[in-house]
Amino acid sequence: MKSVVILGSTGSIGKSALDLFTNGPLKDCRVLALSANENAQELAAQVKKFRPKYAVIGNPEKAGVIKKASRSTKVLAGTEGLIKIAALKEADIILLAVVGAVGILPLLSAVRAGKKIAMANKEALVMAGSIVMKAAQKYGARIIPVDSEHSAIFQALQGNRPQDVKRLIITASGGPFKDMEPSQLKSITPAQALRHPTWKMGKKITIDSSTLMNKGLEVIEAHHLFGLPFEKIEVVIHPQSVIHSMVEYIDGSIIAQMSHPDMRLPILYALTYPERRQGVIKPMALYDIQKLEFFRVDFSRFPCFKLALKAGIAGGTMPARMNAANETAVRSFLNNRIKYNDIPYYVRRAMQKHVNVKNPDLQAILKADLAARADTEAMIDA
Numbered sequence: 001m002k003s004v005v006i007l008g009s010t011g012s013i014g015k016s017a018l019d020l021f022t023n024g025p026l027k028d029c030r031v032l033a034l035s036a037n038e039n040a041q042e043l044a045a046q047v048k049k050f051r052p053k054y055a056v057i058g059n060p061e062k063a064g065v066i067k068k069a070s071r072s073t074k075v076l077a078g079t080e081g082l083i084k085i086a087a088l089k090e091a092d093i094i095l096l097a098v099v100g101a102v103g104i105l106p107l108l109s110a111v112r113a114g115k116k117i118a119m120a121n122k123e124a125l126v127m128a129g130s131i132v133m134k135a136a137q138k139y140g141a142r143i144i145p146v147d148s149e150h151s152a153i154f155q156a157l158q159g160n161r162p163q164d165v166k167r168l169i170i171t172a173s174g175g176p177f178k179d180m181e182p183s184q185l186k187s188i189t190p191a192q193a194l195r196h197p198t199w200k201m202g203k204k205i206t207i208d209s210s211t212l213m214n215k216g217l218e219v220i221e222a223h224h225l226f227g228l229p230f231e232k233i234e235v236v237i238h239p240q241s242v243i244h245s246m247v248e249y250i251d252g253s254i255i256a257q258m259s260h261p262d263m264r265l266p267i268l269y270a271l272t273y274p275e276r277r278q279g280v281i282k283p284m285a286l287y288d289i290q291k292l293e294f295f296r297v298d299f300s301r302f303p304c305f306k307l308a309l310k311a312g313i314a315g316g317t318m319p320a321r322m323n324a325a326n327e328t329a330v331r332s333f334l335n336n337r338i339k340y341n342d343i344p345y346y347v348r349r350a351m352q353k354h355v356n357v358k359n360p361d362l363q364a365i366l367k368a369d370l371a372a373r374a375d376t377e378a379m380i381d382a
């Protein structure tokens with residue numbers, strides 16, 4: 001029986017993962033620990049149902065609600081709690097599904113404990129990918145991607161030699177606004193931007209998908225996970241979201257992974273790898289697909305994608321700066337403080353004001369992250 005720790009269990013990925021336990025393909029696995037940042041009610045319900053050994057709530061004042069849900073569960077709070085459950089001795093695998101930069105310290109904790117990590121937090125890799133991958137090698141930790149594109153690449157790489165890879169091809173649905181004129185973007189509301197054509201996801205990532213910032217972050221994530229230079233990672237618009245990404249090899253072969261767009265598949269694969277289990281995803285009806293289309297990314301429509309790429313290539317503390325500015329801008333858009341096309345505007349300005357630190361340590365990265373948040377807030381307030 002595998003023991004699984006889920007960080008971020010009340011988010012979209014966390015809930016999909018828990019779905020797999022009760023009567024699902026993971027019914028022989030045990031939920032060892034759960035965590036949530038804000039949503040104490042939902043965490044309490046999960047704790048009551050799964051009786052984990054540990055539960056972590058972001059806000060310590062809400063710990064009482066969780067304690068009431070299960071007497072056998074030890075309740076911890078805050079980042080310290082996350083760091084602890086990410087490194088539990090009895091844990092076989094850690095699913096890191098928290099959203100945003102908060103994932104970085106628990107991730108490093110799991111890495112230093114030499115854990116197997118199912119990775120669903122892209123921001124931590126974007127900010128500190130070099131540090132994380134170096135530490136993973138040093139401590140023998142294994143990082144298995146959960147992001148659908150990276151899972152697809154991971155699957156397409158199985159059984160092949162890294163030196164035979166010509167390039168990675170990451171697919172993007174293009175989001176709901178891919179055919180819209182740039183001048184129309186001003187008037188887009190949060191409700192419109194939250195309607196993704198093919199995937200059901202959390203709020204922050206849905207906005208990032210519509211701006212293609214998400215794709216930019218994924219390119220940086222792929223660069224670190226698979227150790228390839230940026231010029232060997234390409235993005236192609238594929239509106240059907242049937243092919244989740246591809247690997248092209250030097251002999252001209254392209255290996256693609258296809259499935260229904262359902263996050264439970266890459267979650268399940270990451271948790272059971274190298275084993276595959278049946279029972280959640282309905283088989284693909286090939287004759288219903290009809291066509292698979294591919295288009296070039298139009299940079300003028302997706303300035304966020306270009307900014308992310310620029311930050312990734314610059315390296316140093318720039319990706320952390322860019323990511324924090326984006327998190328701040330997206331939150332401000334969701335709160336109706338700024339317009340949709342202001343998101344790239346503030347990210348660009350935050351990047352322009354940054355003095356990049358090359359080969360930063362974790363301290364410098366966290367400092368760049370905090371400064372970017374403060375600077376972006378100040379710009380939005382001005």
Ligand code: MG
Nearest residue numbers: 147148149218
């Ligand atoms: Mg993705």
